[in-house]
Amino acid sequence: MAGPAIFLIALFVIVPFIFAIGLSFTNQRLVSPNPAQFVGVDNYQQLLGVATLTLDPVRDAAGALVRDEAGAATYPALRGYTRKNPDYPGLDGMREWFSFTLGEARTFVLAKDVVFMTAILNTVVFVLIVAPAQGGLALLLALLINQKLRGINLFRAIYFMPVVVSIVVVSLLWRFIYDGNSGLLNNLLAFLSFGTFRPVDWLGTKETALGAIIVMSIWQAVGFHMVIWLSGLQTISPTLYEASAIEGASKWQTFRYVTWPGLRNTAVLILIVITMQAFGLFSQIDVMTRGGPLDSTQTIVFQAVQRGYGKQDISGGSTISVILFAIVLSISLIQRWLTREKR
Amino acid sequence: MANVALTGLKKSYGPVDVIKGVDIAIEDGEFVVFVGPSGCGKSTLLRMIAGLEDISGGTLSIGGRVVNDVPPKDRRIAMVFQSYAIFPHMTVRENVAFGLTIAKMPKKEKEAKVAEAARILQMEHLLDRRPSQLSGGQRQRVAIGRAIVREPAVFLFDEPLSNLDAALRVDMRMELAKLHQDLKATMIYVTHDQVEAMTLADKIVVLNAGVVQQVGTPLELYHSPANLFVAGFIGSPKMNLLPVTVEGVTSSSVTVGSPDLGVAMLPFRPGAVVVGDQVTLGVRPHMLGLGAGTRLPGAVQLVERLGNETIAMLRLKSGQEITAALGGDQPIRVGDRIDPGFAPTAAALFDTAGIALTRA
Numbered sequence: 015m016a017g018p019a020i021f022l023i024a025l026f027v028i029v030p031f032i033f034a035i036g037l038s039f040t041n042q043r044l045v046s047p048n049p050a051q052f053v054g055v056d057n058y059q060q061l062l063g064v065a066t067l068t069l070d071p072v073r074d075a076a077g078a079l080v081r082d083e084a085g086a087a088t089y090p091a092l093r094g095y096t097r098k099n100p101d102y103p104g105l106d107g108m109r110e111w112f113s114f115t116l117g118e119a120r121t122f123v124l125a126k127d128v129v130f131m132t133a134i135l136n137t138v139v140f141v142l143i144v145a146p147a148q149g150g151l152a153l154l155l156a157l158l159i160n161q162k163l164r165g166i167n168l169f170r171a172i173y174f175m176p177v178v179v180s181i182v183v184v185s186l187l188w189r190f191i192y193d194g195n196s197g198l199l200n201n202l203l204a205f206l207s208f209g210t211f212r213p214v215d216w217l218g219t220k221e222t223a224l225g226a227i228i229v230m231s232i233w234q235a236v237g238f239h240m241v242i243w244l245s246g247l248q249t250i251s252p253t254l255y256e257a258s259a260i261e262g263a264s265k266w267q268t269f270r271y272v273t274w275p276g277l278r279n280t281a282v283l284i285l286i287v288i289t290m291q292a293f294g295l296f297s298q299i300d301v302m303t304r305g306g307p308l309d310s311t312q313t314i315v316f317q318a319v320q321r322g323y324g325k326q327d328i329s330g331g332s333t334i335s336v337i338l339f340a341i342v343l344s345i346s347l348i349q350r351w352l353t354r355e356k357r
Numbered sequence: 358m359a360n361v362a363l364t365g366l367k368k369s370y371g372p373v374d375v376i377k378g379v380d381i382a383i384e385d386g387e388f389v390v391f392v393g394p395s396g397c398g399k400s401t402l403l404r405m406i407a408g409l410e411d412i413s414g415g416t417l418s419i420g421g422r423v424v425n426d427v428p429p430k431d432r433r434i435a436m437v438f439q440s441y442a443i444f445p446h447m448t449v450r451e452n453v454a455f456g457l458t459i460a461k462m463p464k465k466e467k468e469a470k471v472a473e474a475a476r477i478l479q480m481e482h483l484l485d486r487r488p489s490q491l492s493g494g495q496r497q498r499v500a501i502g503r504a505i506v507r508e509p510a511v512f513l514f515d516e517p518l519s520n521l522d523a524a525l526r527v528d529m530r531m532e533l534a535k536l537h538q539d540l541k542a543t544m545i546y547v548t549h550d551q552v553e554a555m556t557l558a559d560k561i562v563v564l565n566a567g568v569v570q571q572v573g574t575p576l577e578l579y580h581s582p583a584n585l586f587v588a589g590f591i592g593s594p595k596m597n598l599l600p601v602t603v604e605g606v607t608s609s610s611v612t613v614g615s616p617d618l619g620v621a622m623l624p625f626r627p628g629a630v631v632v633g634d635q636v637t638l639g640v641r642p643h644m645l646g647l648g649a650g651t652r653l654p655g656a657v658q659l660v661e662r663l664g665n666e667t668i669a670m671l672r673l674k675s676g677q678e679i680t681a682a683l684g685g686d687q688p689i690r691v692g693d694r695i696d697p698g699f700a701p702t703a704a705a706l707f708d709t710a711g712i713a714l715t716r717a
Binding site for chain 1: 407408409428429430431434435436438440442443444445446447455456458459460503507
């Protein structure tokens with residue numbers, strides 16, 4: 015009886031999963047006349063290779079610092095170390111990710127793949143902001159609409175509406191809202207500030223692009239999590255609220271002692287679901303910014319798709335997928351461990 | 358400690374009246390039981406006293422203070438729910454201390470009170486457990502403990518024993534009676550179980566369809582039910598109710614007749630009853646005996662032997678079935694014809710409207 019189901023799950027879930035892991039150890043390309051070769055962990059090294067290099071500032075013959083026009087110390091060119099330098103074989107092919115100065119010496123953090131590092135960083139920032147903000151906002155909405163009021167279903171429907179609309183459509187619409195010239199947001203801000211606000215190209219500016227996508231993403235899925243919170247709220251027995259009312263609990267105390275403990279399992283679920291979804295950030299990026307401007311909205315999944323299909327480097331894309339899997343798995347396990355029921 | 362007075366208390370949900378004007382006076386330290394069939398409004402009434410339901414009309418006062426619009430926490434009440442309503446994520450100790458934690462009582466004082474409540478309820482050994490590790494009876498004990506530490510003027514119990522199994526219910530019932538003796542607090546108790554009502558109450562309030570049917574001590578209700586509803590509701594097995602015709606009245610007696618009964622003169626004041634009225638004769642199964650008295654002959658249909666008594670179901674001449682609870686182990690069998698009798702002074706007589714006549 016379970017045969018067809020097992021077959022389909024195997025075909026569409028288990029086989030691709032194993033395939034991805036397998037491909038990540040080869041140099042397979044999507045369309046290539048050459049047979050794939052086993053390359054070991056080369057792909058992983060290419061993506062995750064990170065090293066540091068500490069350089070002393072350049073000094074002239076007298077030992078004084080050589081300064082540029084702005085008066086800052088200058089350092090030897092990194093190229094000298096990362097391009098076929100036999101003394102530094104480990105740094106070959108790396109590029110500067112970022113650097114910091116301790117005393118006079120400057121430490122350069124180098125990465126084999128700076129774009130991928132940026133993608134990981136952006137994704138982590140996205141998750142760290144979206145998970146608490148979206149979860150918290152959804153809980154707030156759920157508490158608001160968990161009342162017996164006339165027309166409360168209308169509010170439930172309104173908050174849930176963005177969830178029903180495809181994320182691609184939502185992203186397209188928000189591109190108009192964020193438009194740099196006559197976007198809704200710019201017009202609104204200009205109106206509220208009596209015209210003193212200077213229009214910003216929200217998606218075209220390095221500093222605001224990721225923030226804009228974060229705000230839109232929170233708005234889009236908050237209704238979904240609101241519904242999950244709501245179902246959690248409705249499993250709490252009304253007599254517990256009555257008991258706490260008789261005991262004299264204030265609104266906040268009722269939330270703290272009755273509602274929140276009753277939502278424990280829901281909270282764990284929501285946290286894990288939001289985290290997973292946030293790590294999978296792709297559609298918004300693909301529609302709104304395509305990773306730009308200046309890689310400020312690169313994400314892990316977007317990189318996986320770009321490499322696997324855009325650049326036909328399916329083994330590179332697979333490797334990114336496997337890395338993402340490892341990240342999400344370990345975060346889920348940590349979350350479960352942190353939120354376990356203490357006995 | 359406080360008395361509770363309900364005066365013309367009403368509750369309606371939109372156009373539907375659930376409580377239709379209830380007047381009850383509850384003395385300080387009294388154990389009052391509200392009893393009635395499901396949906397009679399007894400729980401609603403209790404929840405109105407607790408402050409969990411608004412009052413649509415009339416006044417409610419606790420300790421001489423009108424509390425219609427006072428929030429539950431300021432009514433000096435504590436409530437024990439049928440579903441226990443103890444917090445699943447807290448230990449027993451935290452549950453019992455909940456109200457004190459809310460009131461930000463100093464830790465030492467709080468612990469002393471919890472220890473005292475635990476001692477009264479004999480659950481010191483349970484204090485560090487969680488509700489999931491407790492049996493139903495223990496959970497209800499925790500809920501009662503939470504009520505005790507509040508030192509309320511009035512305890513409210515909403516069918517507290519209904520979720521327990523039969524044996525435990527009897528134990529807890531006795532413990533509640535003991536608790537009332539120890540604390541001497543006013544207690545209001547809602548149940549649909551008349552045994553609980555009879556055993557616990559100083560005063561029983563019988564409710565039906567949002568109207569008080571009778572208020573009285575358990576034995577008053579048993580021996581002198583005010584109307585047919587109370588007569589049928591209190592007592593197990595149920596009172597036998599026989600249709601009879603009035604054949605004669607004097608100032609202190611009513612003579613009734615029916616094919617089953619023949620003619621019997623009963624010592625009741627006739628009131629408005631006149632010759633020819635169709636009235637109802639009530640005879641409790643336990644009032645019937647195989648000795649002398651007014652006879653009700655019939656054929657035995659069913660025999661239940663309980664050892665201390667024998668319950669026989671009889672079919673009378675008219676085809677009506679009655680129950681007789683005969684003392685001891687009686688050698689009767691299905692098909693036997695017996696004629697148990699009752700003392701006319703022990704019977705009850707209800708007029709055409711179902712209201713009891715007073716005994717002469």
